[in-house]
Amino acid sequence: MPREIIKTDQAPAAIGTYSQAIKVGHTVYLSGQIPLDPTTMQLVEGSMEAQIHQVFNNLAAVARAAGGHLADTVKLNVFLTDLGHFALINQIMAEYFQEPYPARAAIGVAALPRGAQVEMDAVLVLER
Numbered sequence: 001m002p003r004e005i006i007k008t009d010q011a012p013a014a015i016g017t018y019s020q021a022i023k024v025g026h027t028v029y030l031s032g033q034i035p036l037d038p039t040t041m042q043l044v045e046g047s048m049e050a051q052i053h054q055v056f057n058n059l060a061a062v063a064r065a066a067g068g069h070l071a072d073t074v075k076l077n078v079f080l081t082d083l084g085h086f087a088l089i090n091q092i093m094a095e096y097f098q099e100p101y102p103a104r105a106a107i108g109v110a111a112l113p114r115g116a117q118v119e120m121d122a123v124l125v126l127e128r
Contacts, residue, residue: 008064008065012038014031015113028126033120036058055120067126070096074102
């Protein structure tokens with residue numbers, strides 16, 4: 001099955017040897033997003049809440065570039081340097097997703113690229 005590389009300037013450019021997303025058939029694999037502003041390529045400043053929203057906005061931009069939406073997410077992985085932010089993730093996630101919610105993992109990690117406190121990746125299934 002052919003693979004399609006998904007790329008958009010509405011989300012941060014890849015900062016390594018990876019693609020923003022790969023589409024295979026109706027499935028889209030989104031690479032991890034950290035709270036980078038796509039224009040400045042710098043981490044957003046401010047609260048953890050602002051960082052989480054930036055990550056969801058970045059994922060949404062890549063999902064749109066693939067022809068989908070965050071609502072098409074079937075699996076979401078959340079990486080946090082402090083699992084004390086788990087409740088905040090749940091609160092903010094409810095602003096971006098409705099039931100049925102995607103399957104999800106939340107994993108505590110020692111560090112993330114560029115000193116980010118949160119990173120998320122996702123798998124979408126497009127029904128179109």
